[in-house]
Amino acid sequence: MRPAVLVFSGLDPSGGAGIAADIQAIAAQGAHALPIVTALTVQDHNRVFEVEPVDACLLRRQARVLAASCDIKVVKVGIPGNRANAEAIAAVILRLREDMPDLPLVLDPVLASGHGDLLARGDPLQVIAPLLALATVVVPNLPEARALAGARFPHLLVTGGHGGGPTVINRWQGEGESRDWAWPRLAGSFHGSGCTLAAAIAGRLALGEPVAQALQRAQAYCHGALAASFALGPGQRIPNRSAHFI
Template structure:
């Protein structure tokens, strides 16, 4: 008997380096045993060093891509990364309204890992108004959290503001903070629920946020409850980073398929 593979509807930009965006999402979702249905929101010009520029796709085209998927495939979870424009955020929100009670993981992508803006003020406001309230899990890094909640005077206050904006859970990642270990904090019910501490790996990585958010979405699609999905996705992401490699002249890329190789081949 064939086993049903759950479907994750993914909204993100295309990164030609393959390190982040849709390429990262597809690999991470597949690694969780789910099927990624990728909807392109933007085309970027970037490499492993930085974003040079990007062009958002027309919102009608974004919506048409998504509705073609929804009308054919049973979507079990949604992952949202780069939306490209405020109009695209509205298009994504309209699709979510039609999907009903499906878990949503929102990675509020505002800049490339190596630098370069991927969102302006209008996009930030659209994320807060239209997509954050729909998020089962919101996964900002500390810089994104401060940008989304600029009036907050601490990361704790940022998390509280994002919960007040409607996110069910906020996993605030600490890779950008000057700490010995990476500390990720999970917030929900207007309080700190859990603190996750990870060994800080050397170097910097392109696509780590995409990897984490997509892994969470893949596990939610499998039916895991959010806390378990969040914990297991962090373990997977850390292993992918530890097995990472540097194919270009910029950041390392996570080896999201580390599990397909012998340990000696990925070290």
């Protein structure tokens, strides 16, 4: 069987980020995404104009059906849309962990879009708080990491794309382990890079890889997808997630 990743994320009509990015990146690792949409958005590949959260009861019902029939190996979460959805997703994870205590949760703690547009109703940190408490791997960018300062997670990979200089440094702190990865900084800006990396990590973990190996291979895939990116119009480019770059 192909390993399954239960995914909770928003729907981006441009197809550049959110649930579309998750499905593509997870499939590229050789796993299968079980996508549950948390929010509908009005956006393109540059700006977010509106966010409409999906009803939390619907999320729970969808997850219940999937959990009863699919062998879920990992859960990946992007934007929950609001606090009610975050609480519903947390309840789903706790239920799944009754049968699989070590079920990993990969969390992309999206606090705002790359342009600074809000992606949830309410204070972003308060919205994701129920998920932060359950996360196994958290993948923030530098601004998100600053907002999360003081929080402790089993595995934290801080991405350096928002930094300066010719090299992007991604820093991992794990359970008694740490490592830095250096990647050449690519020209331009990209829509959905964080979704791509977090989803790829979830896909690698679903294959049964150790965390360090999953992080390494997911970063290699993401860097390749960005290097092969394409344009939909002026502004941010879209990662090419269809190819294999591991």
